[in-house]
Amino acid sequence: MKSFSRLTRGLVGQPMFKILNEVKMMEAAGRKVFRFEVGDSDFSADPHVIEATRQALTDGHTRYVSSMGIPELREAICDHVHETHDFRPNVEQVLVLPSNSIIDFAVRCTADPGDEIIYPNPGFPTYFAVASYLGVSSVTVPLKEENDFRMDPADVLARISDRTRLVISTSPSNPTGAVMTADEAKSMAAIVKDKDLYLLSDEMYYSNVYGVSHSSPTIYDECKERTLLLNGFSKGYAMSGWRLGYVVGPSDLIAKMGLMFETVYSCLPPFVQYAGIAALNGGKSFLAQRLLRYKALRDCMAEGLNSIPGVSCKAADGAIYLFPNIRGTGMSSEEFASFVLREAGVAVVPGVYFGSAGEGHVRLCYLREESLIREACDLMRKAFEKRGISNEY
Amino acid sequence: MKSFSRLTRGLVGQPMFKILNEVKMMEAAGRKVFRFEVGDSDFSADPHVIEATRQALTDGHTRYVSSMGIPELREAICDHVHETHDFRPNVEQVLVLPSNSIIDFAVRCTADPGDEIIYPNPGFPTYFAVASYLGVSSVTVPLKEENDFRMDPADVLARISDRTRLVISTSPSNPTGAVMTADEAKSMAAIVKDKDLYLLSDEMYYSNVYGVSHSSPTIYDECKERTLLLNGFSKGYAMSGWRLGYVVGPSDLIAKMGLMFETVYSCLPPFVQYAGIAALNGGKSFLAQRLLRYKALRDCMAEGLNSIPGVSCKAADGAIYLFPNIRGTGMSSEEFASFVLREAGVAVVPGVYFGSAGEGHVRLCYLREESLIREACDLMRKAFEKRGISNEY
Numbered sequence: 001m002k003s004f005s006r007l008t009r010g011l012v013g014q015p016m017f018k019i020l021n022e023v024k025m026m027e028a029a030g031r032k033v034f035r036f037e038v039g040d041s042d043f044s045a046d047p048h049v050i051e052a053t054r055q056a057l058t059d060g061h062t063r064y065v066s067s068m069g070i071p072e073l074r075e076a077i078c079d080h081v082h083e084t085h086d087f088r089p090n091v092e093q094v095l096v097l098p099s100n101s102i103i104d105f106a107v108r109c110t111a112d113p114g115d116e117i118i119y120p121n122p123g124f125p126t127y128f129a130v131a132s133y134l135g136v137s138s139v140t141v142p143l144k145e146e147n148d149f150r151m152d153p154a155d156v157l158a159r160i161s162d163r164t165r166l167v168i169s170t171s172p173s174n175p176t177g178a179v180m181t182a183d184e185a186k187s188m189a190a191i192v193k194d195k196d197l198y199l200l201s202d203e204m205y206y207s208n209v210y211g212v213s214h215s216s217p218t219i220y221d222e223c224k225e226r227t228l229l230l231n232g233f234s235k236g237y238a239m240s241g242w243r244l245g246y247v248v249g250p251s252d253l254i255a256k257m258g259l260m261f262e263t264v265y266s267c268l269p270p271f272v273q274y275a276g277i278a279a280l281n282g283g284k285s286f287l288a289q290r291l292l293r294y295k296a297l298r299d300c301m302a303e304g305l306n307s308i309p310g311v312s313c314k315a316a317d318g319a320i321y322l323f324p325n326i327r328g329t330g331m332s333s334e335e336f337a338s339f340v341l342r343e344a345g346v347a348v349v350p351g352v353y354f355g356s357a358g359e360g361h362v363r364l365c366y367l368r369e370e371s372l373i374r375e376a377c378d379l380m381r382k383a384f385e386k387r388g389i390s391n392e393y
Numbered sequence: 394m395k396s397f398s399r400l401t402r403g404l405v406g407q408p409m410f411k412i413l414n415e416v417k418m419m420e421a422a423g424r425k426v427f428r429f430e431v432g433d434s435d436f437s438a439d440p441h442v443i444e445a446t447r448q449a450l451t452d453g454h455t456r457y458v459s460s461m462g463i464p465e466l467r468e469a470i471c472d473h474v475h476e477t478h479d480f481r482p483n484v485e486q487v488l489v490l491p492s493n494s495i496i497d498f499a500v501r502c503t504a505d506p507g508d509e510i511i512y513p514n515p516g517f518p519t520y521f522a523v524a525s526y527l528g529v530s531s532v533t534v535p536l537k538e539e540n541d542f543r544m545d546p547a548d549v550l551a552r553i554s555d556r557t558r559l560v561i562s563t564s565p566s567n568p569t570g571a572v573m574t575a576d577e578a579k580s581m582a583a584i585v586k587d588k589d590l591y592l593l594s595d596e597m598y599y600s601n602v603y604g605v606s607h608s609s610p611t612i613y614d615e616c617k618e619r620t621l622l623l624n625g626f627s628k629g630y631a632m633s634g635w636r637l638g639y640v641v642g643p644s645d646l647i648a649k650m651g652l653m654f655e656t657v658y659s660c661l662p663p664f665v666q667y668a669g670i671a672a673l674n675g676g677k678s679f680l681a682q683r684l685l686r687y688k689a690l691r692d693c694m695a696e697g698l699n700s701i702p703g704v705s706c707k708a709a710d711g712a713i714y715l716f717p718n719i720r721g722t723g724m725s726s727e728e729f730a731s732f733v734l735r736e737a738g739v740a741v742v743p744g745v746y747f748g749s750a751g752e753g754h755v756r757l758c759y760l761r762e763e764s765l766i767r768e769a770c771d772l773m774r775k776a777f778e779k780r781g782i783s784n785e786y
Contacts, residue, residue, distance in 0.1 A: 002589045002619055003558070004649060005505050011652040014659070017460060040456055050455070053664075054447045062443070062634035063433055067410060104657045112398050129656045165396070196395045226395060241455035241662050256397060259404040263522045264497045266407070269634050269665065271446075 010133035014125050015353040019337075023347050034368075034376035037347040039174065039320065041238040041367035043293075045279075046286045049239065052278030056271035065270045067262035069096025069246070073273045076280045077246050081229065084206065084214075087222040092251040095258050096268060096276070099204060099232035099245030103168075104130045105257045106228055106247070110198050111136045111165040118159050119168035120151045122175055122323075122351060122358030124202065127168055137163065142357040145325065148314070149176035153187035160191075166198045167191075169217060172205040175354045175363040176323045177316025182215040189220035189227065198253070200228045204245075205319040207236035207287050210295045212317045223248045235320060236287055237279045238367075244268070244276050294320065294367060301366040304377025309384045320367050323351065327360045329384065336362055343387075344379035403526035407518050408746040412730075416740050427761075427769035430740040432567065432713065434631040434760035436686075438672075439679045442632065445671030449664035458663045460655035462489025462639070466666045469673045470639050474622065477599065477607075480615040485644040488651050489661060489669070492597060492625035492638030496561075497523050498650045499621055499640070503591050504529045504558040511552050512561035513544045515568055515716075515744060515751030517595065520561055530556065535750040538718065541707070542569035546580035553584075559591045560584075562610065565598040568747045568756040569716045570709025575608040582613035582620065591646070593621045597638075598712040600629035600680050603688045605710045616641045628713060629680055630672045631760075637661065637669050687713065687760060694759040697770025702777045713760050716744065720753045722777065729755055736780075737772035 019037045026033050044050075068074065074094045082088035097105070103126050111117055113135035119127040121140035131138040139159050143149040156167060169188055171180035180188075192199040199217060206214050218227040232245030247257065261267075279286075298315055301322055305313040310328030326336045333350035340346040351358030366373060412430045419426050437443075461467065467487045475481035490498070496519050504510055506528035512520040514533035524531040532552050536542040549560060562581055564573035573581075585592040592610060599607050611620040625638030640650065654660075691708055694715055698706040703721030719729045726743035733739040744751030759766060 001555075002591055003503075004646070005502055005508075005558075007505075008502050008649045008653075011649060011656060013460070013652040013655040017655055020457075020459075038457060044453060045455055050450050054450055057443050057447050060437060062438055062632070064413075064431065064633050066413075067406070098658055100659045101657050109398055109401050110396075112400075115398075126656065133653070133656060162394075165398075198395055239455070240457050241664065243659065243662050253397070256401045256404060259406040260401075260526070262406040262410055263404060263519065263526060264494050265491050265636065266493045267636070269636050269662075271634065272662065272665075 007133050007135065010135060012129050012132050014129060016125065016349060019347060019349060032345055034346045034372055034379070036364040036366070036368065036376065037349045039365050040234070040240045041320070042369060043238055043290070043367060045238045046283065048282050049237065049275050049278045053242070053271055053275040056274035061270040061274055063270070065267050065273070067267045068258045069094065069268065070270055070273045073276050076277050077248070080280045081248055085216055085219055085229070087219060089223055089248045090251065093223055093248050093254055094246060095254050095261065096244070096246045096273060097261050098243040099230060099234065100126055102230050102245060102247045103127060103200070105260050106198070106200050107131065107134060107136055107166060109253060109256045109260065114163070115165045116161060116163040117166045117168065118156060118164060120170055120173065121356060122354030123168070123170060124174045125353060128355070139164070140355060143176060143178070149173060149178040149323070150180060150184060153184055153191055156188065157191050160195050160197070164195070164197055166200060168200045168202060170202040171215070172208060172318025174205065174319055175321050175349070175351065175358065177319040177321050179209055179212050179318040180215050182213065185215035185217045186220070189217040192226055193221070198226050198228065200230060202230045204230065204232055205235050206231060208291065208294065208320055209318040210291070210298065218248070224250055226250065228253070233276055233279055237283060238290070239275065239279065242272050242275055244272055297366045297368065297370060297373060298322065300370050301364065301373045301377065304373060305364075307377060308381045309388060320365050322364050322366060323361045324364070325360055326362055333359055333362050340380050340383065343383035344376065346376045346380055400526050400528065403528060405522050405525050407522060409518065409742060412740060412742060425738055427739045427765055427772070429757040429759070429761065429769065430742045432758050433627070433633045434713070435762060436631055436683070436760060438631045439676065441675050442630065442668050442671045446635070446664055446668040449667035454663040454667055456663070458660050458666070460660045461651045462487065462661065463663055463666045466669050469670050470641070473673045474641055478609055478612055478622070480612060482616055482641045483644065486616055486641050486647055487639060488647050488654065489637070489639050489666060490654050490658070491636040492623060492627065493519055495623045495638060495640045496520060496593070498653050499591070499593050500524065500527060500529055500559060502646060502649045502653065507556070508558045509554060509556040510559045510561065511549060511557060513563055513566065514749060515747030516561070516563060517567045518746060521748070532557070533748060533750075536569060536571070542566060542571040542716070543573060543577060546577055546584055549581065550584050553588050553590070557588070557590055559593060561593045561595060563595040564608070565601055565711025567598065567712055568714050568742070568744065568751065570712040570714050572602055572605050572711040573608050575606065578608035578610045579613070582610040585619055586614070591619050591621065593623060595623045597623065597625055598628050599624060601684070601687065601713055602711040603684070603691065607711070611641070617643055619643065621646070626669055626672055630676060631683070632668065632672065635665050635668055637665055690759045690761065690763060690766060691715065693763050694757065694766045694770065697766060698757075700770060701774045702781060713758050714756050715759060716754045716756050718753055719755055726752055726755050733773050733776065736776035737769065739769045739773055
């Protein structure tokens with residue numbers, strides 16, 4: 001008999017894509033929308049990277065390659081990790097694949113249905129989406145605003161059970177922008193060692209830190225025993241459309257994830273992988289320039305948000321987001337997002353999309369032209385001032 | 394406690410990649426290898442397609458797009474199916490993703506662990522690899538050489554049980570090149586309707602048929618009720634490195650597969666998708682020219698193979714492979730593959746890699762320069778003639 005499988009019932013997708021579709025409909029209807037919902041840069045990738053992709057196509061890098069990634073990119077990743085994390089992994093510890101699928105593959109290779117994984121709340125929605133459709137139990141760690149939304153290792157420890165298989169930490173954090181301290185990274189490494197667990201360290205935004213240092217729990221076992229370093233090119237290098245990421249981890253687990261990638265996808269396009277090499281080799285000045293620009297935009301948006309009645313915003317230490325407290329408006333995060341989309345044409349993501357502990361906040365990506373940020377914050381402020389008078393909401 | 398999940402035990406990957414690695418090592422050691430093992434063309438993609446990919450990069454199509462595929466490509470696919478299959482699907486019936494993952498997603502969305510799927514033996518190894526790691530039971534239909542390796546619908550019917558959820562048919566066939574007749578397509582459609590099952594019609598090689606017509610079981614329900622049409626750009630358009638494919642199916646099932654793709658992958662690179670539009674829009678004369686060329690290469694290789702003592706080869710009606718009977722050599726298919734790799738520097742795939750019923754055969758892809766085909770067949774013939782005298786094997 002024809003039916004859907006059980007796991008289809010747990011498929012929830014990524015809530016961001018729902019907003020994306022709503023916004024596209026408004027735009028198609030002629031409405032100007034200020035887009036702060038998508039976690040992507042308005043500024044394009046490095047021209048050098050685009051040209052490297054074009055050149056790889058011309059050079060005929062258009063056929064099947066190894067499922068693990070082309071050797072040149074894997075070596076370049078080893079060198080890059082050496083620079084950023086002060087240890088050089090073996091090439092067998094590196095697998096090249098889209099960052100989003102790293103989460104899925106890491107969970108599927110370490111946890112069975114009914115097992116538990118631990119991750120932050122609020123957190124990147126794919127953690128929940130993956131656990132949901134796989135039938136793996138989500139145990140979440142509430143992040144506290146009074147701790148600047150940093151995940152407290154003691155809160156992780158308190159949630160570990162016999163069923164726990166994997167802990168996910170995220171620094172810098174999506175959606176809050178919080179950056180783990182060196183002490184916290186050390187504690188996380190000690191906890192997973194003591195409890196003999198895997199740790200997926202999601203460092204997708206590692207290059208976006210402002211005036212603080214990036215710390216990683218992976219440096220203690222050098223990804224040889226239990227830690228997995230997740231990274232990718234979408235955020236730092238503004239290469240979201242390339243769908244290129246990588247994971248560094250224990251070679252036996254990486255081999256399993258590689259077999260899974262081979263089974264499901266065969267391999268990634270080689271010309272996409274050559275773009276990754278170009279980004280790593282030529283990326284330092286690009287990243288430094290972007291970081292300066294992004295910091296100014298962050299400060300501009302924080303100032304604009306703080307001018308809105310009922311909204312209070314700290315400039316987060318990392319990532320590409322602000323996560324203002326909107327409780328003073330008296331609205332829920334979904335009400336706030338609906339209100340500013342309708343009344344100001346500004347798209348933001350309700351904090352509750354990132355987990356229950358995200359309520360009372362919304363997420364905005366500030367990698368936009370400064371003039372757009374100013375205009376959007378003005379429009380939101382005016383919408384709330386008008387509402388204050390008419391009390392219509 | 395840290396451990397791998399149960400499903401990692403079933404991960405077998407694709408055996409072709411093992412040969413690929415072996416060959417690369419021989420080549421690295423300075424040995425010339427005639428590569429007939431990879432199911433890929435030695436001839437490059439249409440320059441028009443490469444240029445379209447390059448142009449899309451220049452035009453800034455480098456950001457997140459809809460998980461279902463960009464609307465322009467989905468519409469172009471609807472038009473294309475209209476031309477090739479005489480029905481036009483709705484755009485909601487179309488999902489763009491790598492062809493290999495269509496197999497994984499179709500099985501995961503229709504079958505639970507312990508359920509059964511039916512597919513041909515010999516068949517594309519990913520069918521087995523996917524069933525294996527998911528814990529879904531494989532029920533295989535032996536293809537008979539006396540039936541020119543076409544899957545007999547009566548053999549499928551005889552294997553359907555209460556646990557059957559999905560049937561996979563492949564035409565033209567990998568590895569045998571067999572092409573389903575119109576009557577067989579009609580019977581397959583009737584069987585899955587009668588038994589209320591899903592049918593995944595793998596038509597990856599639909600454009601590679603020589604002097605016969607391509608028939609599809611999907612035309613009876615127009616992919617609205619139970620049939621899924623799998624296709625891609627790797628084979629017909631020589632675009633293996635783009636990793637671009639699509640599936641047309643019932644809109645509710647396609648929505649589930651789309652949610653799965655969104656959860657695991659987010660989306661495919663937009664510049665890769667623009668290449669697909671270019672291929673579909675400008676591909677007719679390209680396909681026609683290639684087909685003429687491929688037919689000549691097929692005939693050349695069949696002639697060469699038939700000159701080898703103990704080898705007997707029919708020129709298959711479709712796909713890009715020959716699947717000669719090598720029983721007359723007295724070797725198993727793995728022994729044959731090892732022998733010709735070592736003694737003649739020719740890489741082929743043992744038939745048994747495609748399932749037990751592939752024993753006694755090997756697979757060769759003939760999309761190579763004619764001179765290479767002649768030279769390789771000569772070397773294999775000489776190796777077997779020498780062996781015949783020395784009897785050393």
